[in-house]
Amino acid sequence: MTEQPLLDVTDLRVLIGGRHILHGVGLDVAGHGVTALLGRNGAGKTTTVRGILGLVPRSGSVRLDGEETVALPTHALVRRGIGYAPEDRGVFAGLTVAENLRLAERRGAGEPAYALVHELFPELKQRARQLAGTLSGGQQQMVAIGRTLLNTNRLIIADEPTKGLAPKVVTEVAQVLERAAEAVPVLLVEQNLAVVRRLAAHCVVLADGRTAHRGPADELLGDAEAARRLLGVGHGPLTPHTAEADS
């Protein structure tokens, strides 16, 4: 990457309960499009995201637009424009779609961008009064991603947004992410390689709490042996068959 990355993580370390979970993660997120964060289960992807956001104690360097943020608390990072769609989606089942969005409005971040959210996800407008708990997994994911677009964010981090979804819904969520990434750069934690292939320009692979590989996504995905060695088989589709169906 020649231009300055939007997010530049160097030697990120996380120690929880006396156990080293991350021992030297490095990654860059480009200022546009999707960067994928890959790795087997337990490799440290979620902990990396939580470290970037200051949700776990961390050391190393995390620069956002060139500015060091590793000592900042989570609320300051959120104010600086990092939007987060967590692994469990964090959608309030007992609230309506509109209420879920309203709760995400950040004070002092300008007018909430409902026009953008509703343009990208018309379904959220149609279903504004529906209880979020009665939405499908894909629709809940739209709420989770829509919330991150409501405020003026510089970066969106989405942790396994397609996890546990049926293949058709995976395709829907991939479309949603593709459109979201036109507005704001995305760091996407993803196990579904068909989704990575469709969306990501760059990828970073973690193994055992460290960065094991970084480079162009098509290079890694085009190298079956490297993909198998770095990502393993049998925990996600290595043969693309879902998100590519309509691309």
Ligand SMILES: Nc1ncnc2c1ncn2[C@@H]1O[C@H](COP(=O)(O)OP(=O)(O)O)[C@@H](O)[C@H]1O
């Ligand atoms: N709060 C925690 N306390 C202790 N161990 C943790 C904690 N969070 C994660 N781990 C461990 O750290 C490793 C990485 O976890 P995680 O970041 O969730 O991996 P991934 O998201 O890549 O599946 C796993 O071995 C997990 O059990």
Ligand SMILES: [Mg+2]
């Ligand atoms: Mg995880």
